[in-house]
Amino acid sequence: MTTDEPGSVADQMVPTDQGELAVYEVFAQTSERGTVEWQASLLAGSPAMALMLARENFLRRREIFDLWVVPRDAVARAEGADELFRLPKTYREVSDYQYLVGKWRQYHQQAMTRDTMA
């Protein structure tokens, strides 16, 4: 599918409420080892214009390593408590296994005592 076919993502990004301008969300990677993070939103008539405005408006002071613009309409979002709620699953977390440190200390201590006795 080319981007200009009716029904394509690019076609859907053309809004109807504000002329031909659409809201774009701007994401950038601002350090070499960093992740791409949300920066701001802006109004633009095309992805190219959104990229240019993003660079000029929000990122002119810093070095950036990656820059994305995404039409807001193209973002699928989790809605409401059902999709955002997380069961407590502490068995997934390192903190649940902290008791092992104490165990090891104890065994280490026992072994040292045994060695000394021997």
Next chain:
Amino acid sequence: MNPNAEDRTQQFLEHLDDGHMVEADDWMPDAYRAELVRLIRLHAVSEIMGTLPEKEWVPRAPTLYRKLALMAKVQDEAGHGQLLIRVAEDLMAPRGQNREHIMEDLFAGRQKFHNVFHLPVPTWADAGLIGWLVDGAAIITQGMLLGGSYAPYTRALRRIVEEEAFHIQHGESICMALAEGTAGQRAMFQDALTRWWPALMTFFGPPEDGTARSAAPGAAHTSHQAANLRFRIRTKSNEELRQRYLSKYVPRIRSLGFVIPDPTLKQDPTTKVWTYQPPDWEQWRAIITNHGPRSAARVNLRHTSYAEGQWVRDVMSATRKAV
């Protein structure tokens, strides 16, 4: 208000009191939305109108370095306006409104902006003073607003405050050069300070204690203040901000040997509270309702550049159509 909405508002307030944040798509009471829209529009338009007094000095800046720095600052302010207008638009969308409405209201005289941007900038010292003492006041307000409850606004403010740090240094640097300069340069700064002091004293708005209440339009101001405090849109009163401003800047101004044109201005050594000559709040109201010395000229200039830029917006927004 039906009982259901009342319950929801109560829950919403408890949510705020627990320190939670609000996002654009969350349910919010109409009054909360209205206060936010009012505040963010005022802030956005002040950033945009704030570029105009300073840009008058871009062609006349004394050195190339100062000219480049001033242009960078003016560009930042326009960027702040852009960031904030988007935040306002997302809040205005459910009412079917967007930035066009903000601009139309501005051109029709229905949209306020900060008092300081209605005033003339006759000398280079005035331009420097804006960077040092007006941006200095703005950052005190904005730093306080960072603790607000509406997350998209606080995100925009974080970016803005970062850039304001440069603005203040830039303004300080200009004022410092004048302070260390010739007698003529020092006199120029002293004149600018004398001219701007009353506007700086009213920048934060009237105190909440009722001393500034009046039957004039804009008298509802103090009740907006109370509502914004309740909604944790703001966390400090106008007077608290003014006191903080005085504590920060009065000693600095005096240390450079300049005279603040208020002989009654003094700080209580124990309570640390500043007392000062009560500002002329009637004059302040006249200025922010577009009766200031440069109000009409600046609004007209903004209107002209908006109209002359229409073809650019048309061309840019037609890109997809043309393919």
